[in-house]
Amino acid sequence: MDDDELFLAVLDGGSFRAAAKAAGLDPSRVSRRIAALEARVGVKLLNRTTRACAPTETGTRYGEGIRRLTDARAALLAEVTGGQDVPKGRLRVAAPTDFGARFVAPVLTKMSETYAELSVDLRLGSGFADLLAEGIDVAIRIGNLSDSALMARRIGISQRVLVAAPAIAAAVRTPADLGDISIVSYRTGMTEMRTSFEQGGVRQDLRMPCRYAVNSMTAVRDAVLAGRGAHLGPVWAFRDDLAQGDLVALLPDARFDPFPIHAVWSPTPYQPAASRIFVTLMAEHLTKAGLSQA
Known part of the structure; x- marks a missing residue:
């Protein structure tokens, strides 16, 4: 050693x-x-x-850097020797709270059960993690990526729907009726939601006031079910409520632009087995869950 x-x-x-x-x-x-x-x-x-x-703060950064170098060296050795490339060591993943609990945690649980030499850390939060500063191996990000030096693979797609409680939905017949309905926002600090959608082959703009915001999809869902307003969010979060009639899709024939789901990681010529296999398993898991790229 x-x-x-x-x-x-x-x-x-x-x-x-x-x-x-x-x-x-x-x-x-x-x-x-x-x-x-x-x-x-x-x-x-x-x-x-x-x-x-x-x-120390410097010690933390040094330690995470050494881990990445160790993982990359192991991946390189496996490649050049033709050895068995088995996930081992510690895999650190960051993901949005609700999405991570629902879709990422099961994949990591399966990996930890399959690979005896692998330990996993899952960090859930609504903000984007700084991969280098926080020692993250792979982060899951939903939405369009900004330009960066990170490596990325699109592993799924999140379709979006505008939902509200039946009492609110009853007052909506056309897009013009949405202007007086308040949005429950996932992004704090918003006073107005501006977006666009396609309906009948025509692109339309939409503006709705925001009077309630909380950065938790679980809390957003609770607020919408309680009739505090409408929400434009992922279909997966509201699928059961829509099927049971507890929520209604506003403008059901409208198409809102979906959000891509990416796995991102720091650039390295040799991606460790744990990270590489995790990304592959995540893509397969999202496809089975109906969040495929198709």
Whole structure:
């Protein structure tokens, strides 16, 4: 175990003693080697107490960088030797909260059950993760991607529908009737929703006021069911409510532009097996769930 691997063992174990046990070394030797590593790189990597160690901000970045290099090296070795490319190590994934809980978590659960040497971290949140700063291997993003240096693969498509409670839907006959209906927004800070749709081969603009916003699809759904307003959102989130009649699609023959679903990751010439297989399994899972690219 070299010094970088030993440093990762300290991070994973939370102490020199835990790292020493994993490496078969004396704790004092681990302490001296980490101190030598810090002297060599010229920065403090760990904050030490009598019982535990915690990485500094620089130490966290260094550790995540070492993990990525280790994963890339393993992928390269498997490629050039023709060895078995089996997911191992730790796979860190970021995804939107509700989408991640519903579609990403089952894939990661299956992977952790299938591959004994693989550990998974799933970070759920409504914001876009900074992959490099947060040590994320793969992030799932819904919507059009901005230009960036990240690698991306489109793994699905999210069709959208404008929904509301039956009492609100009863007042809507034409697009003009939507102007007085408030939108429940997933994006906080909005005062008005502006979008467009296609109906009968004609493209039309739509503007609706927003008086209630919350960045949780579960909370949005609850608000719409309670009659607080309409919502333009993913079909998958409202499919059961529409089938049961608890919600109604406004302008059911209108077509709103769907949102692409992408897996994105930091550019690397050799994508580790865990990341590559996860992306493939996610695409297959979304196709089975009806969120295919077709």
